[in-house]
Amino acid sequence: MLDYEPDLDKVFHALADPGRRLMLERLSRGPASVSELGRPLSMSLAAALQHVQVLEACALIRSSKQGRTRTCSINPAVLRRAEDWIADRRTVVERRLDRLGEYLAETADQ
Amino acid sequence: MLDYEPDLDKVFHALADPGRRLMLERLSRGPASVSELGRPLSMSLAAALQHVQVLEACALIRSSKQGRTRTCSINPAVLRRAEDWIADRRTVVERRLDRLGEYLAETADQ
Numbered sequence: 033m034l035d036y037e038p039d040l041d042k043v044f045h046a047l048a049d050p051g052r053r054l055m056l057e058r059l060s061r062g063p064a065s066v067s068e069l070g071r072p073l074s075m076s077l078a079a080a081l082q083h084v085q086v087l088e089a090c091a092l093i094r095s096s097k098q099g100r101t102r103t104c105s106i107n108p109a110v111l112r113r114a115e116d117w118i119a120d121r122r123t124v125v126e127r128r129l130d131r132l133g134e135y136l137a138e139t140a141d142q
Numbered sequence: 143m144l145d146y147e148p149d150l151d152k153v154f155h156a157l158a159d160p161g162r163r164l165m166l167e168r169l170s171r172g173p174a175s176v177s178e179l180g181r182p183l184s185m186s187l188a189a190a191l192q193h194v195q196v197l198e199a200c201a202l203i204r205s206s207k208q209g210r211t212r213t214c215s216i217n218p219a220v221l222r223r224a225e226d227w228i229a230d231r232r233t234v235v236e237r238r239l240d241r242l243g244e245y246l247a248e249t250a251d252q
Binding site: 040041042044045047049050053056057059060063064104108111112114115117118119120121122124126129130132 | 150151152154155157158159160163166167169170171172191216218223224225226227229231232234235236238239
């Protein structure tokens with residue numbers, strides 16, 4: 033029961049770091065090299081590469097190397113998967129609370 | 143720059159554990175005690191309480207104690223906040239890819 037949707041563990045873990053979220057924010061606007069991703073975070077290339085590897089391991093981004101430059105791009109399908117998990121839960125909660133509200137309003141009317 | 147939206151670090155960290163996601167899934171259907179949350183995970187009460195504390199620290203859930211029973215309920219506003227962060231990024235990506243697709247289609251026409 034514990035291992036349903038196993039990739040989401042890695043996806044949410046990747047999203048839990050503010051530097052990685054900033055990298056995703058940058059990549060949402062277009063592909064970028066690892067050093068471009070690290071620069072606004074005042075990060076060494078090695079540190080930036082580690083974060084890139086975490087993002088790539090859960091398929092939130094893809095990367096390819098040409099010469100000495102690794103270029104990264106975002107994978108919206110995986111963002112959508114994480115978003116859907118949260119949205120599905122939230123919808124169930126909100127529908128339940130709506131029904132509860134209606135029930136209480138009816139009870140108050142009677 | 144690193145500490146924008148600081149709560150999201152904790153929220154995504156909380157979501158990165160499959161047991162905690164299962165607890166949220168249960169709580170989306172209605173309030174539950176800590177022991178009810180731990181039972182399907184074959185978890186001790188102490189282990190379940192630790193997960194509950196992680197969920198409560200980032201306000202994904204709230205809890206209150208009556209006698210010896212702590213009852214938990216989900217907070218959809220915080221789910222929404224995490225969902226919105228992801229959806230905002232995804233929307234930017236998809237709009238960009240749509241524009242790129244249109245550009246490529248126009249270029250192919252010419």
